[in-house]
Amino acid sequence: MTALARLSRVLPSTVLIVLLALVIFGPLTNLLIWSVTERWYFPHKLPLEWGFSFWERVFRPRGNAMESLITSIWIAVFTVFACLALSVPAGYALARLKLPARALIMLAFLMPQAFPSVPIYINVARIFYTLQLNGTIAGVVLVHTLHGLVYSVWIATAAFAAVDRSLEEAARNMGAGPLRTFATITLPLATPGIMASAIFVFLESLDEFTGTYFVGTPDVTTLPLLMFRASMEGNYQIASITALILLIPSIAFMLVVERFLRADVLAKVGT
């Protein structure tokens, strides 16, 4: 093949890939630029002054952003514990025990994802108002738990289903009771999948906006809410830095997810 023929073969693909890279990374680049901008206004194509003074403002101890970050992390931690407390028993039962209408129960956990969520959250907020749960951490954790439940139940079910039954039977044959078998054989073997679901629920809670917007206001300000308010006030530096803080755990997750979620577990999700 001549050099020219080879070039004409790879050129269209190369152009398309470069265009796609621009489309995907262009918006992210704009976010990065805003995060290190001191002054930038029309009609200048790039910032007039660059610097980190807004980073200092965001990371100032006792500043709004640090407070929101801590609130967000606590809410996410509580949400993970609530989801695990509900999904480990439910996942074990769905994977291992005889249940009537099992397919229907699995489907029920999917329902919140099959309905537009804004009207649901509006009415949750209205109900929480009468229970004095509006604007409390507990109220936000409950809403995030509902949102995370489908992932944690489905992944936990898949993780338990992927555990080799013969190992459990061997333990039972050697005289271990059902609880001991669960604690020493089944649960440890299912742990990587359950960890993956916990990480996933943590991230979903960290990034959740709509539910917190209705249930958490005005007293609970998570990082996404802080970012939203900064952005609506036109304070793009604070909004962009906050967005970057939200982005880091998500990207880290993208890089490690395959280590936690093994193919044999993934193959059983939703079955």
Next chain:
Amino acid sequence: MRSPSLIGLLLVTPALLLLAALFVYPLGFSLVSAFTVEGAGDGGDRFGLFNFVNAYELYATDIAFTVLIVGLSTALIGIFAVAIGGYLTLGEVGFAVALLRWLYRWPLFIPFIVAAQCMRTFLAKNGLMNNALSAAGLLEPLSAQSFLDWRGIVITFVWKQTPFVALLVAGAMASIDRSTIEAARNLGASRLRALIEIVVPQVHAILVVGLVLSFVTMMSVLSVPMMISGNTPTMMTVDMAFRINAYGDYGTANALGFISYLLTGAVAWIYLRRGVREGPP
């Protein structure tokens, strides 16, 4: 001795109770509220369609806009997802396939709210997109316009949601029988024709599942329409939030909510009916 299924039910019950309290009950609440006229006549509540009349009179344009925005986005997501999956399956330039595989997933892991903030700056009149185009000489600086309207919402949705559908479609394409593709190629079919006539029909089911899930997701996201274009015309999600925050008007908000259930229900129904007619894959 206790029956095993009783223990199973006990273990599932707490999770189901949470679902009932935080999803089924509010859903019922929203349905009742949509059809209730509060304080009608003698101060009591009665059933009626008043909220729907109100919602229609105030927001008919936004309802149409929502359908158009989400419909157009779904169509574009489908086209791009098939293109990406098709290139990963049929592409012949090795390094381009490898690069694409690494590249296309990025937005999948970026939260909606972060995507909205990126696009809010990127698509603005003085955003990086217009600046880059005019620096490259492709755009007259004076004719630069802001894309922060319905177009910005569509762009953000397509940018964020295409990788999800592409991931599902590419996975399904990777597992189809390669000999069918090679037979078509040997008979002289172009790669595009092989994609449309051989590959897509075999992954059709998973493509539709991905698109239905994306449709519901886009009907649910509040941050993107709020941050990209909160002015009229906008999406129903923004209107619902506005009715609550500005007026505490649950009736109209829930009527809009009911309409959005109907829209997603219609899409799910089309999908299910298709599944019944074609039988299981």
